[in-house]
Amino acid sequence: MSTSIANAPYHHGNLRQALLEAALMILEKEGEAGLGLRDLARAVGVSPAAPYRHFDSRAALLEALAVTGYQRFTGLMQAVASSDTLDPMTAMGRIYVKFALDNPNLFRLMFSPVLRRDNRPGLQMAAHAAYQTLRHVTGQDLASGRVAALAAWARVHGLAVLLLDGQIAMEAGEDIEALVTAIIDQR
Amino acid sequence: MSTSIANAPYHHGNLRQALLEAALMILEKEGEAGLGLRDLARAVGVSPAAPYRHFDSRAALLEALAVTGYQRFTGLMQAVASSDTLDPMTAMGRIYVKFALDNPNLFRLMFSPVLRRDNRPGLQMAAHAAYQTLRHVTGQDLASGRVAALAAWARVHGLAVLLLDGQIAMEAGEDIEALVTAIIDQR
DNA sequence: ACCTGAACACCGTTCAAGT
DNA sequence: ACCTGAACACCGTTCAAGT
Numbered sequence: 001m002s003t004s005i006a007n008a009p010y011h012h013g014n015l016r017q018a019l020l021e022a023a024l025m026i027l028e029k030e031g032e033a034g035l036g037l038r039d040l041a042r043a044v045g046v047s048p049a050a051p052y053r054h055f056d057s058r059a060a061l062l063e064a065l066a067v068t069g070y071q072r073f074t075g076l077m078q079a080v081a082s083s084d085t086l087d088p089m090t091a092m093g094r095i096y097v098k099f100a101l102d103n104p105n106l107f108r109l110m111f112s113p114v115l116r117r118d119n120r121p122g123l124q125m126a127a128h129a130a131y132q133t134l135r136h137v138t139g140q141d142l143a144s145g146r147v148a149a150l151a152a153w154a155r156v157h158g159l160a161v162l163l164l165d166g167q168i169a170m171e172a173g174e175d176i177e178a179l180v181t182a183i184i185d186q187r
Numbered sequence: 188m189s190t191s192i193a194n195a196p197y198h199h200g201n202l203r204q205a206l207l208e209a210a211l212m213i214l215e216k217e218g219e220a221g222l223g224l225r226d227l228a229r230a231v232g233v234s235p236a237a238p239y240r241h242f243d244s245r246a247a248l249l250e251a252l253a254v255t256g257y258q259r260f261t262g263l264m265q266a267v268a269s270s271d272t273l274d275p276m277t278a279m280g281r282i283y284v285k286f287a288l289d290n291p292n293l294f295r296l297m298f299s300p301v302l303r304r305d306n307r308p309g310l311q312m313a314a315h316a317a318y319q320t321l322r323h324v325t326g327q328d329l330a331s332g333r334v335a336a337l338a339a340w341a342r343v344h345g346l347a348v349l350l351l352d353g354q355i356a357m358e359a360g361e362d363i364e365a366l367v368t369a370i371i372d373q374r
Numbered sequence: 375a376c377c378t379g380a381a382c383a384c385c386g387t388t389c390a391a392g393t
Numbered sequence: 394a395c396c397t398g399a400a401c402a403c404c405g406t407t408c409a410a411g412t
Contacts, residue, residue, distance in 0.1 A: 015376080031300060037405065047378045049407080054376095058405065108300060111352055113218060113292075131354070147366075150346075150355060151373040155338060158345025165298055167318070168337060179334075186338040187374075202395080224386065234397045236388080241395095245386065 016054040018044050023065055028105050032062065032112060063115055063123050069106045070126035073099055077133040092137045093156040093184035094177075100160035101176075107164065159183055203241040205231050210252055215292050219249065219299060250302055250310050256293045257313035260286055264320040279324045280343040280371035281364075287347035288363075294351065346370055 022043045026035045037058050038048045055061040076095050085091045100107040109115070115123055138149040159180065162168050170176065209230045213222045224245050225235045242248040263282050272278045287294040296302070302310055325336040346367065349355050357363065 033301060036403095038403090048405085049379080050377055052406070105300075111348070113295060113352075114220060116352060127354075146358075147369045147373055150366075151342060151370045154345035154349055154370060155342040156345065157349055158341035158343065158347075159337075161298070161348055162341055162344055165300075165303060167314075171333075179337075182334045183338045183341060186334055223384095225384090235386085236398080237396055239387070 015044070015046065015050065019051055019054060019061070020064060020068070023061060024068075024106070027065060027109065028103065031105050032109055032114065035062075037061070059115065062109060062112075063120050065106065066110045066112075066115055067122055067126045069103065069110045070123075070130045073110070074126075074130045074133055077130065077137065081133055081137050088137050089152060090181065090184055092134070093152070093159075094180060096156045097160045097163065097180050097184075100164055104164050107160070155186075156184060202231070202233065202237065206238055206241060206248070207251060207255070210248060211255075211293070214252060214296065215290065218292050219296050219301065222249075224248070246302065246307075249296060249299075250307050252293065253297045253299075253302055254309055254313040256290065256297045257310075257317045260297070261313075261317045261320055264317065264324065268320055268324050275324050276339060277368065277371055279321070280339070280346075281367060283343045284347045284350065284367050284371075287351055291351050294347070342373075343371060 019040060023035060023040055026040060026043065037051055040061075041048050041051055051061065055064065076099060077092060080088055080091045080095060083091075110127070134153065135149065138152055159168075163176070163180075168179075170179070206227060210222060210227055213227060213230065224238055227248075228235050228238055238248065242251065263286060264279060267275055267278050267282055270278075297314070321340065322336065325339055346355075350363075350367075355366075357366070
């Protein structure tokens with residue numbers, strides 16, 4: 001087996017995928033500011049110019065990461081929508097917050113002004129798809145329509161952001177999951 | 188009048204203040220990523236190394252900007268708290284969102300992970316002061332205590348962030364102020 | 375077709391030297 | 394005490410050249 005499939009790494013394989021995987025790890029470990037193209041190339045064992053064969057720019061790489069984030073997020077939301085949960089609003093909110101806490105830097109990147117500056121149709125489509133499923137779930141549950149749906153969304157999103165930023169201090173012996181559920185169920 | 192007070196600019200005056208003012212303008216115009224120390228020095232007409240006499244690093248400069256943001260924000264909140272508005276919760280929420288929309292990049296900086304990474308006691312103190320007044324107002328109005336206060340805060344903060352990111356699409360002829368009020372008043 | 379090596383124009387930051 | 398000039402070690406990005 002001179003050219004086995006098992007050990008034919010990115011040197012002459014799919015560098016793009018390897019870059020994305022390494023970038024995701026660096027992003028979650030170091031944050032967006034710590035994710036340099038040269039660092040990334042080094043981590044993957046490739047020259048500084050090599051990533052440009054697969055991504056037009058650092059921003060394009062970040063966009064690709066954010067898009068995969070939205071796709072995973074959408075998948076989670078759709079799972080809630082298609083399950084026959086008694087209270088889909090609550091279930092959605094809890095998963096929304098859980099996703100943010102499980103992938104803090106990816107979540108931040110998805111909403112980062114770094115990407116929203118210029119036109120990024122791929123990103124906007126991915127974001128739109130995610131919010132479609134969101135609207136679908138909230139629309140099912142809420143009779144009062146748009147304003148109530150936006151209020152619920154704002155509360156869940158704000159909760160996720162504030163928790164991520166460490167702005168909501170925990171009291172002694174308080175369970176974060178319980179607090180999240182209590183805040184989401186607040187009427 | 189050889190050395191009039193009027194035209195004795197930063198060349199031999201208070202460079203620190205001039206830097207902060209120029210930085211605030213650049214921040215709001217270009218965003219945090221567009222605020223370089225060298226650009227700033229150029230804008231103020233001073234050498235690239237000059238700002239280091241007043242700020243230890245770029246991060247320290249950003250922190251100073253965020254602190255002034257929190258101070259202005261706190262001032263607005265205290266004005267609401269000390270006024271005898273009938274519905275302080277609603278008034279607070281509207282001013283919270285208005286502040287974010289009026290100073291989008293400053294508001295983003297105040298909550299940016301760039302600053303929250305390392306220990307920045309000055310920032311944390313300024314943020315704490317702001318949230319003390321917030322808690323004070325919400326505490327007055329809400330009988331149900333902590334969870335309700337956090338839910339209200341999360342909703343207002345989330346609303347501000349989503350509006351800032353352009354995630355909440357306006358319907359035809361819709362007034363943004365009216366929508367904000369409607370969402371905040373949603374019970 | 376995909377990657378390397380070397381270069382370009384920038385950064386933030388430091389430090390001796392000027393006034 | 395406050396600022397300048399020049400330098401250092403980095404970036405992101407480009408481009409000719411290699412395989």
